[in-house]
Amino acid sequence: MLPNHRPIVVAEEFAVLTALHGERFDLGLGRSLGFTQPVREALGTLQARPREFAAAIEEVREYLTGAGNITIRPADTGRIPLFVLGTVTGLQIAAELGLPAVVGGPLLTSGPEAFDAYRSEFRPSSQQAEPYLIVSAEIFVAESPSEARALAVPEAWAMAQSRLTGSFPPLLPTTSLPAQRTSRQDRYVAQALATVIAGTEDQVVSEISELLKRTGADEIMSTASTFDVAALYASDARLARAVATL
Numbered sequence: 001m002l003p004n005h006r007p008i009v010v011a012e013e014f015a016v017l018t019a020l021h022g023e024r025f026d027l028g029l030g031r032s033l034g035f036t037q038p039v040r041e042a043l044g045t046l047q048a049r050p051r052e053f054a055a056a057i058e059e060v061r062e063y064l065t066g067a068g069n070i071t072i073r074p075a076d077t078g079r080i081p082l083f084v085l086g087t088v089t090g091l092q093i094a095a096e097l098g099l100p101a102v103v104g105g106p107l108l109t110s111g112p113e114a115f116d117a118y119r120s121e122f123r124p125s126s127q128q129a130e131p132y133l134i135v136s137a138e139i140f141v142a143e144s145p146s147e148a149r150a151l152a153v154p155e156a157w158a159m160a161q162s163r164l165t166g167s168f169p170p171l172l173p174t175t176s177l178p179a180q181r182t183s184r185q186d187r188y189v190a191q192a193l194a195t196v197i198a199g200t201e202d203q204v205v206s207e208i209s210e211l212l213k214r215t216g217a218d219e220i221m222s223t224a225s226t227f228d229v230a231a232l233y234a235s236d237a238r239l240a241r242a243v244a245t246l
Contacts, residue, residue, distance in 0.1 A: 002029045002056050003048035011063035012072045019074040028102060029057050030085035038166050054093045057084065061097075065126075081127060083134070091118040098125025102221065104136030108195050108211065115215050135217040138224045139208070140198040141238035142231075148198035150174050151235060153189070154227040156196070160188030171227040201242040208243065 002010065014027050031053045033040045062068035064080050084094035084101045094101035095118045107114065115133060122131040138155070142148035154171040162168040164184065181189070197207045208220060222239060226232050 001032045002053060002060070003031060003033055004043045007056050007059035008063055008068075008070065008072065011060050011068075014080050015064065015072055015074050018080055023079060026081045026083055027060070028083045028085045029060065031090060050089050050093060054097065057082070057093065057097060057099070061127075079127075088114045091115070092121070094118060095121040095131065096123060098123045098128050100128055100132035100134065102134040102136055103215075104221075104223070105195060108135060108137065108215070112214060112216070115217075119216065132219075133215065133217045134219045134221050135211060135215050136221040136223050137211065138196045138198075139204060139220075139222040139235075139239055140196065140224055140226070141201055141204050141235045141242060142198075143200070145199045145203060148200070148204075148235070149193075149196075151224070151226045151228070151231055152193055152196045152198050153177065155225045156189045156192035159192040160185050163188050171225070173227045201238055204239065205242050205246065209246065 010027070010029075014025055017025050031048045031050070033043070033048055059068065061082060063070070063072045064082075066075065082099050084090050084097070084099050086094060086101050086103055087107055091101050091103065091114050101118060103115075118133065119131045124130065138152060140148040140151040142151065153174050154177070157177050158169050158171055197204055197211070199207070211217070212220065220243075222236070224232060224235065226235075
């Protein structure tokens with residue numbers, strides 16, 4: 001989340017990681033001020049204007065490529081790919097700077113206009129000759145649709161609670177979640193589940209195919225999280241086998 005960090009610090013941190021562990025890191029840059037109001041207050045970040053965000057991305061890129069007015073250390077760390085984590089504004093900035101973009105959340109339920117604009121307005125850069133879009137989604141695969149959907153509930157409940165209390169709680173097993181919920185809690189849980197892809201292998205492949213068609217994405221990133229780690233591993237294994245047919 002670039003508004004919370006100085007560009008030179010971000011560049012040097014990733015340069016050090018790359019020097020230590022090789023060219024295995026992608027650097028995603030987002031514009032969020034912080035997850036909750038207490039976090040934003042603690043960080044002291046008050047605003048993140050689009051133009052300032054774009055300028056900060058360019059500053060990071062200049063440091064990493066040796067074009068900045070200061071030489072970071074280590075200086076020769078190879079190529080560190082930059083990605084813009086974005087909403088509609090993020091896609092616009094990614095197109096302007098010639099960078100790949102990663103999108104998710106509510107934007108995935110909208111029409112194709114923002115994605116089409118990213119591709120049509122893309123300006124090639126030294127890193128990226130053509131537009132490249134990654135769609136991030138929570139994907140769960142299980143024996144039945146109900147089992148898959150249940151895996152998504154702990155994260156959705158934690159997201160709902162964070163919006164109500166300002167604190168993101170630890171994930172809980174589904175059986176430990178309260179049976180009685182307020183209308184606001186139900187609404188926030190439903191919003192968190194709205195973009196989740198959950199079901200059997202055939203159902204998930206069908207939904208992923210539709211998402212690829214609707215967004216024109218070049219890549220799908222699964223960001224699933226749940227309380228039961230073993231169930232998550234099993235879901236990911238099912239997903240890997242399922243998408244091998246695409």
